[in-house]
Amino acid sequence: MSELTTAPTGAYRLEATNHDGSYLGKNVSADKFASGKDSGFAFADILFAIDLGTEIVLGDAFPEWRGNLYDIALLPDMSTLVQWKPGVDSVIGDFWLKDGTPVPICPRNMVRRLVDRLAGLGYTATVAVEIETTLFEESIQEARARGYRDLTPLGGDTGSTYNLARSQDWIDYMEAVVARLDELGISWEAWTDEAAPGQTELNLAPADPLGVGDAWIRTKQVMREIACARGHSVTFMAKPTAGFGQGAHVNLSLQRDGVNQFYTPDGPSELMLSAIGGLLTTMAGATAVAMPQITSYRRLVDLSGPPTMISWGINNKTAAVRAITGHPKYSRLEYRLPGSDVNPYYALAVVLAGVIAGIERQLPAPDEVTDMAWCLPDDAGVRRIPDTMSKAIAALDADEILREYLGDEFVDFWVASRRWEWMEFHTKGGDPYTELSQWESKRYFEFS
Known part of the structure; x- marks a missing residue:
């Protein structure tokens, strides 16, 4: 990280995401950055009221700050300042209102607020x-x-998993990506071949939620830039072909005074069980956030990798929440619901909301699924994850717990925006009866 301690030179790129997770910002001169780095930079609030087709989204009650092209301020977080390339520094920011309060649906500020609430319970x-x-x-x-x-x-x-015999063009691309991450100071742990043809998995190193959200959005941009420079293309659609889908699994542990509170020698701690209770209680409603696009729901196919049941199990990768236990450092929960098209900050926010709710409300974990969690019969006592956008919208709208932790304004906004997305699909060329429609490819390939 660099500091703006001398006379400014070069240019600066302001970075943020909107609700759809699109990588947004402005490029400003050094003088302009110096004049606005403390007061913020003006962005029209319409950025939270347009969809991926650049249509104005209708259907929810616009508050004073959204829908009238008022300016909101992007305030840079100087701890994120890096040199993106010679002559250009980049910095990530949050959106704020004129009165100095955060935009209620600002993705990054939502994570910050939930991190603070968790800290109030004594945990990081x-x-x-x-x-x-x-x-x-x-x-x-x-x-x-x-x-x-x-x-x-x-x-x-051809698809495989963990296959090192990929052709050199695939290997060269991934090696270029991680070399670029190293240059930017983004910590990664591993990359590997995944199940679908052309698919890869890249694991970012554990850190605080805000830092991981920042690293996540920048990693996606790095992967796009490297692909473009090499004459290739890359997509984060949840299901870019009729084959396998792709996800974004979030792993989480809680610490107090540096000690992992999910660890006990003989299985999940009571705190872990409460966190599981919260995550599963809110999972139906969280689906609308974790799986934001029409294509997200095409990924939910039994026996194909993603979870399909609201379930948890110890080291069970067929469940929606996988508990890793028995290790003082690595005991954690793996939340396997989100698709790769999720807004990174919103993904972290719904996970934190579920965990905090479980702790504060002492929500019990349901029975563990010890067998395969796919294809469970109706009488197994385990609910299915909402498998259409309309089902997920209804679940979120009715979820009083997520309304408390994410805020009524966010929930009402998100419900309206997803209803709009559903309507756009069904009125402008989407086909629910194909494995993947042309409408989805055009809308989501580049900007998911």
């Missing part, structure tokens, strides 16, 4: 994320010309 969270993405041989320009369809997976058109 350590999180990590596993990012899945799919790489294609074609350039982004050719992908556009093809409507993002019938592309050639980079590294071969």
Whole structure:
């Protein structure tokens, strides 16, 4: 990290995400940055009222700060300042209102607020994320010309897992990505071949939630830039082809005075069980946030990797929440619900909200699923994860716990925006009866 301690030179890139997780910002001169780094930079609030097709979203009650093209301020967090390339520094910021309060649905500020609430209970969270993405041989320009369809997976058109025998073009791409992350000071732990053709998983190192959210959005941008520079394309769609989907698993542990509070020698601690109770109690409602796009729900197929049941189990990767126990450092929960198209900050926010609710309300964990959690019969006592956007919207709208922890304004806003997304799909060319429609490819390939 660098500090702005001398006369400014070069240019600065302001970075943030909107509700859809799009990577937004402005490029400003050094003088402009110096004049606004403490007071903030003006952005029209319409950025929270347009969809991925640049249509104004209607259907919810716009508050005073949204819908009238008023300015809100992006206030840079100087701890995130890095040199992106020679002559250009970049910095991540949060959105604030004129009265000095945070925009209620600002993704980064939501994480900050929940981290503070957790701290009030005496805990700090350590999180990590596993990012899945799919790489294609074609350039982004050719992908556009093809409507993002019938592309050639980079590294071969057969799928595998952990396969080191991928072709050199796939390996070269991933080596270039992690080299760039090293340059930017983004800590990563591993990358590997994943199940689908052209698919990879990249694991970011554990850190505090805000830091991981920042690293996550920058890692996605790095992967896009490296792909473009090498004449390839990359997508974070939850299901970019008719094959396997791709997720973004969030791992979390809680510490007090540096000691992992999820650890006991003989299984989950009571705190871990409360966290599980909160995560499963809120999972149906959280689905609308963790799986934000139409294509997200095409990923929920039994026996294909993603969870399909609201379930947990010790070291059970077929469950929605996997508990890793018995190790003083590595005991943690793996929240396997989010798709790779999720807004990183919102993903972290719904996980933190569930965990905090479980602790504050002492919510009991349901019975552990000790067998395969896919294809469970109706009489197994385990509910299915909402498998359509409309079901997930209804669950979130009715979830009083998430309304408390995420805020009524966010929930009402998100419900309205997802209803709009559903309507756009059904009125502008989406086809629910295909494995993947042209409408989805065009809308989500580049900006998920």
